[in-house]
Amino acid sequence: MPALRGHVVDVTVGDMGPGMMGRPNWRTPGPGWQGMGMMRLSATPGTVPAGVVSLRVTNVGVLPHEVVVLPLPAGQAAGERLTGSDGKVTETGSLGEASRSCGPGTGNGITPGATAWTTLTLQSGRYELVCNLPGHYLAGMYTELDVTR
Ligand SMILES: [Cu+2]
Numbered sequence: 001m002p003a004l005r006g007h008v009v010d011v012t013v014g015d016m017g018p019g020m021m022g023r024p025n026w027r028t029p030g031p032g033w034q035g036m037g038m039m040r041l042s043a044t045p046g047t048v049p050a051g052v053v054s055l056r057v058t059n060v061g062v063l064p065h066e067v068v069v070l071p072l073p074a075g076q077a078a079g080e081r082l083t084g085s086d087g088k089v090t091e092t093g094s095l096g097e098a099s100r101s102c103g104p105g106t107g108n109g110i111t112p113g114a115t116a117w118t119t120l121t122l123q124s125g126r127y128e129l130v131c132n133l134p135g136h137y138l139a140g141m142y143t144e145l146d147v148t149r
Contacts, residue, residue: 001102005119006052011098013110013131013141015039015061039139041067041131047146054119055129057098057110064109065131065141066099067116072126078144079137087134095127096120109133124149 016038039061057067071093072078081089100107101114110116124147131141 001056001115001117004054004056004117006054007048008054008056009043009045009048009145011041011043011055011057011067011129013039013041013057013059013061013065013067015063015065015139017062039063039065039131039136039141041065041129041141041143043129043143043145046144047148048122050122050124050147050149052119053122053147054117055098057116059110059112059114059116062112064111064133065136066097066109066133067118068097068099068130068132069095069118069120069122069145070128070130071095072128072144074126078128078142079140081128081130081137081142083138087136087138088132089130089137091132095122122147 059065096118098116098118100116101111105118127145129143
């Protein structure tokens with residue numbers, strides 16, 4: 001991985017592993033599925049100064065994941081977006097994403113064990129980092145990132 005510019009945020013994405021592979025798919029609400037936090041996305045630190053910010057994303061799960069950076073509207077908390085029938089949230093206004101295994105920017109998803117990264121310029125404000133693979137947002141893959149002046 002190249003040296004990353006700006007303030008670096010370490011993002012970890014993961015899931016609980018093969019236990020969920022045999023479950024009904026995400027369309028089927030059931031015990032222990034929706035909203036149960038079976039997948040996670042965490043960012044450290046959760047607050048950075050405005051300017052150049054690099055996300056360094058590590059996939060510690062057994063499924064592919066990604067991280068998309070979305071603006072978080074006033075009065076809305078992370079996790080409150082609506083998902084469509086495709087199990088995804090709208091990416092309108094996306095500031096960028098890290099979804100390329102062992103590479104920068106947009107790809108086909110971060111494979112298990114791989115690291116991905118992206119460098120953005122962020123104004124002050126509230127942002128939400130999400131994994132937008134089908135069903136992953138509903139399974140808990142979101143967190144807030146705050147950018148201060
Ligand atoms: Cu995911």
